[in-house]
Amino acid sequence: MLRYERNKIIGIEKEDDHTLIAHGMLDDDIYSIQLNVTISLDRLEILGIEGWWNRWTTPGGPRATELLEKAVGCRIEEEGFSQKVHKIVGRQACRHFANLLLECCHSAGEASLVIRWEEAKKTDKDLSLEAFLKGDVSRKPKAAPAEQAEEECPVESRPLEPAPKKKITGGTLIDLHVHTSPASPCSSAPVDQLIEEAKRIGLDGICLTDHNYVWDSEAVEKLGKEHGFLVLRGNEITTDQGDMVVFGLDKDITGIIRLEDLRKDVLAAGGFMIVAHPFRGFLTFNIGQLGLTPEKAMERPLFKQVDAVEVLNSKVTEDENNFAAEVASGLGLPVTGGSDAHEVTEVGTYATRFAADIQNEQDLIAALKSEDYEPVVFRKQ
Numbered sequence: 001m002l003r004y005e006r007n008k009i010i011g012i013e014k015e016d017d018h019t020l021i022a023h024g025m026l027d028d029d030i031y032s033i034q035l036n037v038t039i040s041l042d043r044l045e046i047l048g049i050e051g052w053w054n055r056w057t058t059p060g061g062p063r064a065t066e067l068l069e070k071a072v073g074c075r076i077e078e079e080g081f082s083q084k085v086h087k088i089v090g091r092q093a094c095r096h097f098a099n100l101l102l103e104c105c106h107s108a109g110e111a112s113l114v115i116r117w118e119e120a121k122k123t124d125k126d127l128s129l130e131a132f133l134k135g136d137v138s139r140k141p142k143a144a145p146a147e148q149a150e151e152e153c154p155v156e157s158r159p160l161e162p163a164p165k166k167k168i169t170g171g172t173l174i175d176l177h178v179h180t181s182p183a184s185p186c187s188s189a190p191v192d193q194l195i196e197e198a199k200r201i202g203l204d205g206i207c208l209t210d211h212n213y214v215w216d217s218e219a220v221e222k223l224g225k226e227h228g229f230l231v232l233r234g235n236e237i238t239t240d241q242g243d244m245v246v247f248g249l250d251k252d253i254t255g256i257i258r259l260e261d262l263r264k265d266v267l268a269a270g271g272f273m274i275v276a277h278p279f280r281g282f283l284t285f286n287i288g289q290l291g292l293t294p295e296k297a298m299e300r301p302l303f304k305q306v307d308a309v310e311v312l313n314s315k316v317t318e319d320e321n322n323f324a325a326e327v328a329s330g331l332g333l334p335v336t337g338g339s340d341a342h343e344v345t346e347v348g349t350y351a352t353r354f355a356a357d358i359q360n361e362q363d364l365i366a367a368l369k370s371e372d373y374e375p376v377v378f379r380k381q
Protein backbone atom coordinates (compact mmCIF):
# COMPACT_ATOMS: atom_id res chain seq x y z
CA MET A 1 0.00 0.00 0.00
CA LEU A 2 1.26 3.48 -0.89
CA ARG A 3 1.22 6.10 1.80
CA TYR A 4 1.76 9.63 0.66
CA GLU A 5 1.26 12.80 2.64
CA ARG A 6 1.45 16.41 1.73
CA ASN A 7 1.33 19.26 4.20
CA LYS A 8 1.08 22.90 3.35
CA ILE A 9 1.06 25.52 6.04
CA ILE A 10 0.72 29.27 5.59
CA GLY A 11 1.03 31.62 8.51
CA ILE A 12 0.73 35.41 8.49
CA GLU A 13 2.47 37.54 11.05
CA LYS A 14 2.01 41.28 11.50
CA GLU A 15 5.54 42.50 11.92
CA ASP A 16 4.56 46.13 12.55
CA ASP A 17 1.86 48.60 11.41
CA HIS A 18 3.27 48.62 7.89
CA THR A 19 4.57 45.11 7.31
CA LEU A 20 3.28 41.56 7.10
CA ILE A 21 5.41 38.45 6.95
CA ALA A 22 3.94 35.37 5.30
CA HIS A 23 5.53 32.06 6.25
CA GLY A 24 4.87 29.18 3.89
CA MET A 25 5.90 25.59 4.08
CA LEU A 26 5.27 22.70 1.71
CA ASP A 27 6.36 19.28 2.77
CA ASP A 28 5.67 15.97 1.13
CA ASP A 29 7.48 12.76 0.36
CA ILE A 30 9.39 14.41 -2.47
CA TYR A 31 9.77 18.09 -1.68
CA SER A 32 10.26 20.17 1.37
CA ILE A 33 10.37 23.89 0.76
CA GLN A 34 9.97 26.94 2.92
CA LEU A 35 9.38 30.63 2.26
CA ASN A 36 9.33 33.87 4.21
CA VAL A 37 7.74 36.71 2.27
CA THR A 38 7.81 40.28 3.58
CA ILE A 39 4.93 42.38 2.27
CA SER A 40 4.13 46.05 2.82
CA LEU A 41 0.63 46.57 4.18
CA ASP A 42 -0.10 49.85 2.43
CA ARG A 43 0.83 48.86 -1.12
CA LEU A 44 0.76 45.08 -0.76
CA GLU A 45 4.15 45.05 -2.37
CA ILE A 46 6.68 42.24 -1.94
CA LEU A 47 9.61 43.72 -0.04
CA GLY A 48 11.68 40.60 0.36
CA ILE A 49 11.64 36.84 -0.11
CA GLU A 50 13.73 34.18 1.50
CA GLY A 51 13.42 30.60 0.37
CA TRP A 52 14.92 27.32 1.38
CA TRP A 53 14.98 23.86 -0.04
CA ASN A 54 15.04 21.56 2.90
CA ARG A 55 15.11 18.63 0.57
CA TRP A 56 14.95 18.33 -3.22
CA THR A 57 15.14 15.74 -5.92
CA THR A 58 15.38 17.82 -9.09
CA PRO A 59 18.50 19.60 -10.34
CA GLY A 60 16.41 22.77 -10.81
CA GLY A 61 16.03 22.98 -7.07
CA PRO A 62 18.66 25.26 -5.61
CA ARG A 63 18.28 27.82 -8.44
CA ALA A 64 14.77 28.69 -7.31
CA THR A 65 15.91 30.65 -4.32
CA GLU A 66 17.89 33.05 -6.51
CA LEU A 67 14.99 33.52 -8.89
CA LEU A 68 12.63 34.30 -6.04
CA GLU A 69 14.44 37.63 -5.67
CA LYS A 70 13.02 38.72 -9.01
CA ALA A 71 9.51 38.79 -7.62
CA VAL A 72 10.55 41.47 -5.11
CA GLY A 73 8.87 44.75 -6.00
CA CYS A 74 5.74 43.15 -7.44
CA ARG A 75 2.44 44.19 -5.94
CA ILE A 76 0.26 41.24 -5.11
CA GLU A 77 -2.98 42.79 -6.30
CA GLU A 78 -1.65 44.20 -9.55
CA GLU A 79 -2.97 42.94 -12.84
CA GLY A 80 -1.43 39.66 -13.97
CA PHE A 81 0.46 39.12 -10.70
CA SER A 82 0.10 35.34 -10.60
CA GLN A 83 1.11 35.09 -14.23
CA LYS A 84 4.26 37.01 -13.44
CA VAL A 85 5.08 34.72 -10.57
CA HIS A 86 4.54 31.69 -12.76
CA LYS A 87 6.74 33.22 -15.41
CA ILE A 88 9.54 34.35 -13.12
CA VAL A 89 9.56 31.58 -10.57
CA GLY A 90 7.46 28.77 -11.97
CA ARG A 91 8.61 28.40 -15.54
CA GLN A 92 12.22 29.37 -14.97
CA ALA A 93 12.73 27.43 -11.80
CA CYS A 94 10.17 25.57 -9.79
CA ARG A 95 6.40 25.54 -9.89
CA HIS A 96 6.22 24.38 -6.27
CA PHE A 97 7.92 27.58 -5.15
CA ALA A 98 5.69 29.62 -7.45
CA ASN A 99 2.53 28.03 -6.04
CA LEU A 100 3.68 28.44 -2.47
CA LEU A 101 4.64 32.05 -3.08
CA LEU A 102 1.21 32.75 -4.58
CA GLU A 103 -0.53 31.12 -1.64
CA CYS A 104 1.54 33.20 0.77
CA CYS A 105 0.62 36.36 -1.12
CA HIS A 106 -3.08 35.51 -1.34
CA SER A 107 -3.18 34.81 2.37
CA ALA A 108 -1.39 38.09 3.07
CA GLY A 109 -4.00 39.86 0.92
CA GLU A 110 -6.78 38.30 2.96
CA ALA A 111 -5.04 39.18 6.20
CA SER A 112 -4.67 42.79 5.06
CA LEU A 113 -8.42 42.94 4.45
CA VAL A 114 -9.16 41.68 7.92
CA ILE A 115 -6.71 44.20 9.37
CA ARG A 116 -8.43 47.01 7.48
CA TRP A 117 -11.82 45.76 8.56
CA GLU A 118 -10.68 45.73 12.21
CA GLU A 119 -9.46 49.27 11.72
CA ALA A 120 -12.77 50.39 10.20
CA LYS A 121 -14.66 48.81 13.09
CA LYS A 122 -12.99 51.24 15.46
CA THR A 123 -15.23 53.99 14.08
CA ASP A 124 -18.22 51.78 13.23
CA LYS A 125 -18.34 48.85 15.61
CA ASP A 126 -21.30 47.13 13.91
CA LEU A 127 -19.68 47.07 10.48
CA SER A 128 -20.03 43.60 8.99
CA LEU A 129 -17.25 42.17 6.85
CA GLU A 130 -19.58 42.06 3.86
CA ALA A 131 -20.60 45.69 4.23
CA PHE A 132 -16.97 46.62 4.66
CA LEU A 133 -15.95 44.81 1.48
CA LYS A 134 -18.71 46.47 -0.51
CA GLY A 135 -17.74 49.93 0.65
CA ASP A 136 -14.01 49.48 0.75
CA VAL A 137 -12.93 51.28 -2.38
CA SER A 138 -9.46 51.71 -0.97
CA ARG A 139 -9.04 47.95 -0.80
CA LYS A 140 -6.83 47.88 -3.82
CA PRO A 141 -3.63 49.81 -3.79
CA LYS A 142 -3.75 52.56 -6.37
CA ALA A 143 -2.32 51.40 -9.66
CA ALA A 144 1.06 52.90 -10.34
CA PRO A 145 1.63 54.58 -13.70
CA ALA A 146 2.64 52.08 -16.36
CA GLU A 147 6.33 53.05 -16.64
CA GLN A 148 6.74 52.91 -12.91
CA ALA A 149 5.21 49.46 -12.79
CA GLU A 150 7.65 48.33 -15.47
CA GLU A 151 10.54 49.49 -13.37
CA GLU A 152 9.25 47.82 -10.28
CA CYS A 153 8.58 44.50 -11.83
CA PRO A 154 10.95 42.54 -13.99
CA VAL A 155 8.21 41.17 -16.22
CA GLU A 156 5.94 43.38 -18.30
CA SER A 157 2.39 43.57 -17.00
CA ARG A 158 -0.30 41.81 -18.94
CA PRO A 159 -2.61 43.77 -21.23
CA LEU A 160 -6.33 43.68 -20.59
CA GLU A 161 -6.90 41.39 -23.52
CA PRO A 162 -5.34 37.97 -23.25
CA ALA A 163 -2.46 37.93 -25.70
CA PRO A 164 -3.62 36.24 -28.88
CA LYS A 165 -1.38 33.67 -30.55
CA LYS A 166 -1.53 35.70 -33.69
CA LYS A 167 -3.25 38.95 -34.38
CA ILE A 168 -6.30 38.38 -36.53
CA THR A 169 -7.11 41.09 -39.02
CA GLY A 170 -10.14 41.26 -41.25
CA GLY A 171 -12.45 38.30 -40.82
CA THR A 172 -15.73 38.80 -38.98
CA LEU A 173 -16.25 40.84 -35.83
CA ILE A 174 -19.20 39.57 -33.80
CA ASP A 175 -20.63 40.45 -30.41
CA LEU A 176 -21.39 36.92 -29.22
CA HIS A 177 -23.44 37.82 -26.15
CA VAL A 178 -26.40 40.18 -26.35
CA HIS A 179 -29.78 40.39 -24.57
CA THR A 180 -32.88 41.88 -26.13
CA SER A 181 -36.20 43.06 -24.78
CA PRO A 182 -38.73 41.52 -24.30
CA ALA A 183 -37.09 38.10 -24.80
CA SER A 184 -34.83 38.77 -21.81
CA PRO A 185 -36.91 40.41 -19.07
CA CYS A 186 -33.74 42.02 -17.63
CA SER A 187 -32.94 43.78 -20.92
CA SER A 188 -34.16 47.20 -22.01
CA ALA A 189 -32.90 46.88 -25.56
CA PRO A 190 -35.48 46.39 -28.33
CA VAL A 191 -33.96 44.08 -30.92
CA ASP A 192 -34.31 46.50 -33.85
CA GLN A 193 -32.53 49.32 -32.02
CA LEU A 194 -29.83 46.94 -30.90
CA ILE A 195 -29.14 45.77 -34.42
CA GLU A 196 -29.05 49.33 -35.74
CA GLU A 197 -26.59 50.35 -33.02
CA ALA A 198 -24.34 47.34 -33.72
CA LYS A 199 -24.36 48.30 -37.39
CA ARG A 200 -23.67 51.96 -36.63
CA ILE A 201 -20.59 51.25 -34.51
CA GLY A 202 -19.05 48.95 -37.10
CA LEU A 203 -19.57 45.43 -35.85
CA ASP A 204 -20.06 42.76 -38.53
CA GLY A 205 -22.69 40.84 -36.60
CA ILE A 206 -24.36 40.04 -33.31
CA CYS A 207 -25.70 36.92 -31.61
CA LEU A 208 -29.00 37.13 -29.78
CA THR A 209 -28.34 35.17 -26.61
CA ASP A 210 -31.43 35.75 -24.53
CA HIS A 211 -31.80 33.85 -21.27
CA ASN A 212 -33.32 30.41 -21.79
CA TYR A 213 -34.97 31.63 -24.95
CA VAL A 214 -34.95 29.94 -28.33
CA TRP A 215 -35.26 32.41 -31.18
CA ASP A 216 -37.19 31.23 -34.20
CA SER A 217 -34.66 30.83 -37.01
CA GLU A 218 -36.94 32.38 -39.60
CA ALA A 219 -37.65 35.41 -37.40
CA VAL A 220 -33.91 35.96 -36.95
CA GLU A 221 -33.25 35.56 -40.65
CA LYS A 222 -35.98 38.13 -41.35
CA LEU A 223 -34.40 40.58 -38.90
CA GLY A 224 -31.08 40.17 -40.68
CA LYS A 225 -32.66 40.88 -44.07
CA GLU A 226 -34.61 43.88 -42.84
CA HIS A 227 -31.52 45.50 -41.35
CA GLY A 228 -28.99 44.24 -43.89
CA PHE A 229 -26.90 42.94 -41.04
CA LEU A 230 -25.64 39.59 -39.75
CA VAL A 231 -27.95 38.49 -36.92
CA LEU A 232 -27.39 35.05 -35.40
CA ARG A 233 -28.97 32.91 -32.74
CA GLY A 234 -27.55 31.71 -29.44
CA ASN A 235 -29.01 31.00 -26.04
CA GLU A 236 -27.73 31.76 -22.55
CA ILE A 237 -28.72 28.85 -20.39
CA THR A 238 -28.70 28.73 -16.61
CA THR A 239 -27.06 25.58 -15.29
CA ASP A 240 -26.20 24.31 -11.83
CA GLN A 241 -22.66 25.48 -12.55
CA GLY A 242 -23.34 28.93 -13.93
CA ASP A 243 -24.43 30.52 -17.19
CA MET A 244 -23.52 28.90 -20.49
CA VAL A 245 -23.85 30.55 -23.89
CA VAL A 246 -24.68 27.85 -26.40
CA PHE A 247 -24.92 27.84 -30.17
CA GLY A 248 -26.60 25.34 -32.45
CA LEU A 249 -29.07 24.06 -29.85
CA ASP A 250 -32.77 24.40 -30.65
CA LYS A 251 -34.04 22.70 -27.50
CA ASP A 252 -36.14 24.97 -25.31
CA ILE A 253 -34.74 24.65 -21.81
CA THR A 254 -36.55 26.23 -18.90
CA GLY A 255 -35.40 26.37 -15.30
CA ILE A 256 -31.97 25.29 -14.18
CA ILE A 257 -30.45 22.36 -16.02
CA ARG A 258 -27.52 20.26 -14.86
CA LEU A 259 -24.40 21.17 -16.80
CA GLU A 260 -23.77 17.51 -17.56
CA ASP A 261 -27.20 17.19 -19.19
CA LEU A 262 -26.77 20.37 -21.19
CA ARG A 263 -23.38 19.12 -22.37
CA LYS A 264 -24.99 15.95 -23.72
CA ASP A 265 -27.63 18.00 -25.57
CA VAL A 266 -25.03 20.31 -27.09
CA LEU A 267 -22.84 17.42 -28.22
CA ALA A 268 -25.82 15.59 -29.70
CA ALA A 269 -26.81 18.74 -31.62
CA GLY A 270 -23.24 19.33 -32.84
CA GLY A 271 -23.34 22.72 -31.13
CA PHE A 272 -20.85 24.77 -29.16
CA MET A 273 -20.81 25.83 -25.51
CA ILE A 274 -19.02 28.77 -23.92
CA VAL A 275 -18.98 29.33 -20.17
CA ALA A 276 -20.13 32.93 -19.66
CA HIS A 277 -18.46 35.21 -17.07
CA PRO A 278 -17.14 32.21 -15.09
CA PHE A 279 -15.94 34.26 -12.11
CA ARG A 280 -18.66 36.89 -11.87
CA GLY A 281 -18.75 38.24 -8.32
CA PHE A 282 -16.06 35.84 -7.19
CA LEU A 283 -13.33 38.37 -6.65
CA THR A 284 -15.36 41.23 -5.24
CA PHE A 285 -17.91 40.17 -2.67
CA ASN A 286 -17.48 36.48 -2.25
CA ILE A 287 -15.36 36.19 0.86
CA GLY A 288 -15.44 32.41 0.61
CA GLN A 289 -13.52 32.67 -2.62
CA LEU A 290 -10.75 34.89 -1.31
CA GLY A 291 -7.50 33.11 -1.90
CA LEU A 292 -8.89 31.32 -4.95
CA THR A 293 -5.90 30.83 -7.21
CA PRO A 294 -6.06 30.19 -10.96
CA GLU A 295 -4.61 26.75 -10.25
CA LYS A 296 -7.44 25.90 -7.88
CA ALA A 297 -9.99 27.37 -10.26
CA MET A 298 -8.61 25.30 -13.13
CA GLU A 299 -9.63 22.17 -11.25
CA ARG A 300 -13.31 23.09 -11.33
CA PRO A 301 -15.10 20.26 -13.12
CA LEU A 302 -17.15 22.66 -15.24
CA PHE A 303 -14.11 23.49 -17.37
CA LYS A 304 -14.03 19.90 -18.61
CA GLN A 305 -17.52 20.31 -20.06
CA VAL A 306 -17.15 23.51 -22.04
CA ASP A 307 -15.67 24.29 -25.44
CA ALA A 308 -14.48 27.82 -24.67
CA VAL A 309 -14.31 30.46 -21.95
CA GLU A 310 -15.71 33.99 -22.16
CA VAL A 311 -12.88 36.19 -20.91
CA LEU A 312 -14.21 39.60 -21.90
CA ASN A 313 -17.67 40.38 -20.52
CA SER A 314 -18.80 43.87 -19.53
CA LYS A 315 -20.85 42.74 -16.52
CA VAL A 316 -17.86 41.66 -14.46
CA THR A 317 -14.78 43.44 -13.15
CA GLU A 318 -11.54 43.66 -15.08
CA ASP A 319 -9.93 41.40 -12.46
CA GLU A 320 -12.62 38.79 -12.98
CA ASN A 321 -12.09 38.89 -16.73
CA ASN A 322 -8.32 38.62 -16.26
CA PHE A 323 -8.74 35.76 -13.84
CA ALA A 324 -10.92 33.91 -16.37
CA ALA A 325 -8.26 34.52 -19.02
CA GLU A 326 -5.57 33.10 -16.77
CA VAL A 327 -7.60 30.00 -16.05
CA ALA A 328 -8.45 29.49 -19.73
CA SER A 329 -4.85 29.92 -20.77
CA GLY A 330 -3.73 27.44 -18.12
CA LEU A 331 -6.25 24.94 -19.44
CA GLY A 332 -5.52 25.69 -23.09
CA LEU A 333 -9.17 26.50 -23.80
CA PRO A 334 -10.16 28.94 -26.55
CA VAL A 335 -11.37 32.35 -25.37
CA THR A 336 -14.14 34.68 -26.53
CA GLY A 337 -15.51 38.15 -25.84
CA GLY A 338 -19.07 39.43 -25.76
CA SER A 339 -20.70 42.52 -24.32
CA ASP A 340 -23.53 40.82 -22.40
CA ALA A 341 -25.41 43.99 -23.39
CA HIS A 342 -28.72 44.62 -21.67
CA GLU A 343 -28.96 48.16 -23.04
CA VAL A 344 -28.60 49.47 -26.57
CA THR A 345 -25.49 51.51 -25.74
CA GLU A 346 -23.68 48.49 -24.36
CA VAL A 347 -23.61 46.44 -27.53
CA GLY A 348 -20.09 45.92 -28.88
CA THR A 349 -18.28 46.78 -25.64
CA TYR A 350 -16.48 43.52 -26.22
CA ALA A 351 -16.62 41.21 -29.21
CA THR A 352 -14.88 38.28 -30.86
CA ARG A 353 -12.90 38.58 -34.07
CA PHE A 354 -13.04 35.46 -36.22
CA ALA A 355 -10.51 34.79 -38.94
CA ALA A 356 -13.28 33.20 -41.02
CA ASP A 357 -15.92 34.88 -43.09
CA ILE A 358 -19.21 34.18 -41.32
CA GLN A 359 -22.55 34.42 -43.12
CA ASN A 360 -24.83 32.17 -41.09
CA GLU A 361 -25.23 29.98 -38.02
CA GLN A 362 -23.41 27.00 -39.59
CA ASP A 363 -20.45 29.23 -40.43
CA LEU A 364 -20.42 30.54 -36.87
CA ILE A 365 -20.37 27.09 -35.29
CA ALA A 366 -17.66 25.89 -37.67
CA ALA A 367 -15.63 29.03 -36.92
CA LEU A 368 -16.02 28.54 -33.16
CA LYS A 369 -14.80 24.96 -33.50
CA SER A 370 -11.83 26.09 -35.61
CA GLU A 371 -10.48 27.99 -32.59
CA ASP A 372 -9.24 30.70 -34.94
CA TYR A 373 -10.53 33.79 -33.15
CA GLU A 374 -9.72 36.21 -30.40
CA PRO A 375 -11.63 38.36 -27.92
CA VAL A 376 -11.41 42.10 -28.54
CA VAL A 377 -12.13 45.27 -26.65
CA PHE A 378 -14.26 47.06 -29.18
CA ARG A 379 -16.13 49.85 -27.43
CA LYS A 380 -15.25 50.14 -23.80
CA GLN A 381 -17.17 52.80 -21.92
Ligand SMILES: [Zn+2]
Nearest residue numbers: 236243276277
Ligand atom coordinates in the same frame (compact mmCIF):
# COMPACT_ATOMS: atom_id res chain seq x y z
ZN1 LIG B 1 -25.11 35.51 -17.71
Ligand SMILES: [Zn+2]
Nearest residue numbers: 177179236340
Ligand atom coordinates in the same frame (compact mmCIF):
# COMPACT_ATOMS: atom_id res chain seq x y z
ZN1 LIG C 1 -25.84 37.34 -20.45
